[in-house]
Amino acid sequence: MPMAIPEDLSERLIRLHGNPFVWFTGQLMKYLLRPQAWLTQFLEEKYNTLQFETPIVGIHVRRTDKVGTEAAFHDISEYMKYVEDYYIIYKYQNPNINVSKRVYIATDEPLVFDDARTKYPDYIFYGDKSVAKSAQVNSRYGTESLKGVLSDVHFLSLCDYLVCTFSSQICRIAYETMQQRTIDGAWRAQSLDDVYYFGGQHDHQQRAFISHKAVKSKEFSFERGAIISAEGNHWNGFSKGSDKANNQSGLYPSYKTEEIVRIAQMYHYSEINPITGSVQHSPTGLTDACYHKADSHFVTCAQNGDIYVFDRNLDLVKRIRCDGSCHCIAVHKRYLFVGTKTNELEVRSFPGEKQIELQRRIQHSNLTDASRLAILKALDDYVQTLKEEGRKQLLILTQDRSKYKTILANLTAQGLFLLMEKDVTIRCRRNDRDLIKELIPDATNKLK
Known part of the structure; x- marks a missing residue:
């Protein structure tokens, strides 16, 4: 039950993604929402008409029947605050790029477009007023409205960052489907109200890794290791929740807790190679099993007939080029026993854990040195730019x-x-x- 992830994917998924359940749900949603031919053509034409470009931030502004019943009213300035923060960071990270600040608007209120363009003239706003009109209460159940919703979800998921309200399912679906095109897109959304949730989910639990002593009357105290049922994030450094074991509730510092990832046994697709993601089979000329685990390493054969060795982190440490003329007979410790078509036996070795760790450290050192040089160069360029700007200003003065x-x-x-x-x-x-x-x-x- 939500929010759980498959046991066989859990170890890698927790290591690679900031919100594993969102990634898992994103894969399911992407499959369920795969477009038919007419919808693919519709989205491609829309993409070309909009002249959709990146970087771009998507905002979803839900108004009409949502306000006052399920969510509060949020002015466009509340969304744009986070949009501006994103572009400030983007410019800092890409100082040599002349950035056009683009925003894709999805809304059920057409007036939002005029409001945004009036208040923020230095931004380029994308979107379709006709979609916003079709999403209003009196017209949202027609075919055109449905196409508009699918279009908005699609383009919001293509954005680099998303600002919305997680109380809206449109926002959550866009956030979920966004995950299939990024390695870790957990950080790529900012909600103005709720934390991410899945309708009908189990209790949202967090674990305290730092004890807390209540300072104000609305807070509650807890010890390290306490299980907190999270009920909401106030986006000011505090969350609302309860410690049911000690019958306490109130506010607590968000940074003192971590998410508890639920793991469940689900259907295991044994015919899928866990490393390459391809269906297991023996390529032509190979007689060994396509996937084999040897101590802390994995040995697999590709369709081209080559043999690949991966370490426990799924990093490639050895490739034996066979071109269909050899096959793996056995694996022992760090050695592969390879048979050839001429019935000869060859012994191939691959790096052990110590060698791999040494290689990693060397690589990390090289990357660190390169990063330091890049930072020093950037600082030097910045100082030179300041000097040049100072000279120009003095000349004017x-x-x-x-x-x-x-x-x-x-x-x-x-x-x-x-x-x-x-x-x-x-x-x-x-x-x-x-x-x-x-x-x-x-x-x-x-x-x-």
Whole structure:
């Protein structure tokens, strides 16, 4: 039952994804929502018409019947706050890219488009007013409205970041389907109200890994290891929940708890290779099983006839090129016994765990060095940019004689204060020589 993930995927999924259940549900939703030919054509035409480009942030603004019953009203500024935060970070991470700030709007209120474009003229807003009109209460149950919903879910899932309300199923479906095209897209959404949930799910539980002593009356205390039933996130550093074992409830610091991932036994697709994801079979010329576990390593044969060895982290550590002319007979510790078509026996070795760990450390060291060099270069480029900008600003400032004179006077006095020497030599531009001579007496008097 939700929110559980399959036992056979759990170890890798927990290691790779920030919200394993969202990823698992995303794969199911992507399969259930796979488009028919007419819908594929419709979405492709829509994509070309919109001229959809990235980076882009999607916002889903649910109004009409939702407001006042299931959710509160949220002004467009509440959504755009997180949109602006995303682009600030994006520009910081990509300083050399000239970014156009794009936003895709999905809503059931057509006026949202005009409101957004009026208040945020420096953004490019995508979306379709006709879809918003068809989503209103009196027209949302027709074919065109359904096509509009599917279109909005599709384009929201293609966005780089999503700002919405998780109280809306449209928002949650877009967030789920977004996961199938990213390695870890758990962070790619910001809700203005609820935390992510699945309708009809079990109790949403978290485990406290830091004890907490209540400071305010609305908070409650708990010890490390306590199981907290989460009921909501206030998005201000605190969540609402309860410790049912001790009959306490209230607010608690969100950072002191971690999610409990439910694991359940589900149907295991034994015919699917757990490493490559392909259906197991013996390629032409091979007589061994296609998948074999040897100690901490996995040995598998690909369709091209080559033999691959993976470590416990599923990283490739050895590839034996066979081209269909050899096959794996047996595996023992770090050795492969390979038979050839000429009935000869070859012994191949692959790296042990210590060798692999050493290779990883070397690779990590190289990546760290490269990262440091990149950071130093970025800092140097930034300093040079500041210097160049400073030169340009000073050049402009020299045109205003009164302001320039004040700045030179203050700089001269500041230099004398810092040096505190009896004899000081001042170096300046040739054009400023007479002006500096004029300012020296005043600077000297300030020093005295």
